[in-house]
Amino acid sequence: MSQKFIAILMGSDSDLPIMKSSVAVLRSLDVSFEIKVSSAHRTPAYTHDYVKDADKRGAVAFICAAGMAAHLAGAVAAATTKPVIGVPIESSLDGLDALLSTVQMPGGIPVATVAIGKAGAKNAAYLAAQIMAVADPDLAERVRLDRAASADAVIAKDKALQLQLENGEI
Numbered sequence: 601m602s603q604k605f606i607a608i609l610m611g612s613d614s615d616l617p618i619m620k621s622s623v624a625v626l627r628s629l630d631v632s633f634e635i636k637v638s639s640a641h642r643t644p645a646y647t648h649d650y651v652k653d654a655d656k657r658g659a660v661a662f663i664c665a666a667g668m669a670a671h672l673a674g675a676v677a678a679a680t681t682k683p684v685i686g687v688p689i690e691s692s693l694d695g696l697d698a699l700l701s702t703v704q705m706p707g708g709i710p711v712a713t714v715a716i717g718k719a720g721a722k723n724a725a726y727l728a729a730q731i732m733a734v735a736d737p738d739l740a741e742r743v744r745l746d747r748a749a750s751a752d753a754v755i756a757k758d759k760a761l762q763l764q765l766e767n768g769e770i
């Protein structure tokens with residue numbers, strides 16, 4: 601059986617600075633991925649062909665990032681029954697245009713839409729990893745450890761803050 605992976609699509613290479621956050625999370629969890637520039641509007645056939653092919657080759661979920669009239673996630677969701685996660689990119693109107701274009705899907709063709717920008721890009725990767733982890737106990741454990749490390753980091757920050765308070769530094 602072919603190796604399972606997460607497929608990331610971006611409407612433009614101008615989305616890459618934000619989508620590097622998805623790549624970093626998937627790498628840190630040792631999740632296989634592909635990343636492509638492919639636009640719902642500028643290259644509709646290329647997008648459709650890639651989704652069909654990636655679906656057959658073992659894509660477990662799709663992460664789609666786009667700005668402005670962001671129809672990429674919806675177009676991908678129309679071509680696959682694998683989970684599709686949409687990341688609205690802030691390229692105009694503070695990203696609200698992309699958020700609404702991504703989230704307001706008609707019933708029956710879902711797109712799991714995350715926050716605008718970097719936090720959304722990170723969460724898209726975590727969500728994709730969590731979807732993959734349902735059938736992969738080793739990955740589920742890596743996700744659990746990552747979450748625990750994140751909690752430890754917050755607690756360490758709180759301890760440092762309490763110390764600063766005690767010492768009259770703030």
Ligand code: RP5
Binds near residue numbers: 610611614665668689
């Ligand atoms: C969207 O339009 C892209 O996803 C990008 O966020 C935005 C602008 O694209 P470029 O003009 O920078 O290629 O389709």
